[in-house]
Amino acid sequence: MPVPDAQWLRRATKSAIVVPVPETDHLVTRHRRTVPAHVTVLYPFVAPRDIDAATVADLEAALVGIEAFECEFSQVGWFGSEVVWLAPEPDEHFRALTQAVCERFPAHPPYGGEHPDTVPHLTVVDHRTGDAHTRRRAAAELAAALPVRAWIDRVHLVAGEDEHGPWRTVTAFELPAPLQRPREAAKDYFAS
Secondary structure (H helix, E strand, C coil): CCCCCCHHHHHCCEEEEEEECHHHHHHHHHHCCCCCCEEEEECCCCCHHHCCHHHHHHHHHHCCCCCCEEEEEEEEEEECCCEEEEEEECCHHHHHHHHHHHHHCCCCCHHHHCCCCCCCCEEEEECCCCCHHHHHHHHHHHHHHCCEEEEECEEEEEEECCCCCCEEEEEEEECCCCCCCHHHHHHHHHCC
């Protein structure tokens, strides 16, 4: 998978591995103007100037064997009083993505190693994008609109000039659809 030779990529200062969640855009877009709704797999990632075909190939190899999956966002969470986020359930698939990428890129721990146990989440609003009143209002609005089901079938390598964008996709990786389990297939086939 080639790396685009784009002017914006040469200007970018940060990169990340994310899972886009377009099913939640209608809930979070007004709070996230520059970065679409996503769950972070790994941030910070490789310096954008160092992203090359080998980086992309290694990332693709890290994702081998990971299938597309469904999740549900049914709870609003808080990190302290500063960050409002949505919790994906189950979160094991997101943890597996992070583990697979981190095993391939051990020099890039999640959040620079700042948090020993990363919590898969979709950030909606934080202290940089909204004051305390805005965060409380967003949390209440979100809670009333949940749950939202999402089909996760892509992982994006993105890059940008700062944390609040604009960020762009460098390349995207499709996760294959899961094969139906043989027992389930047989059960469905013989159902009357």
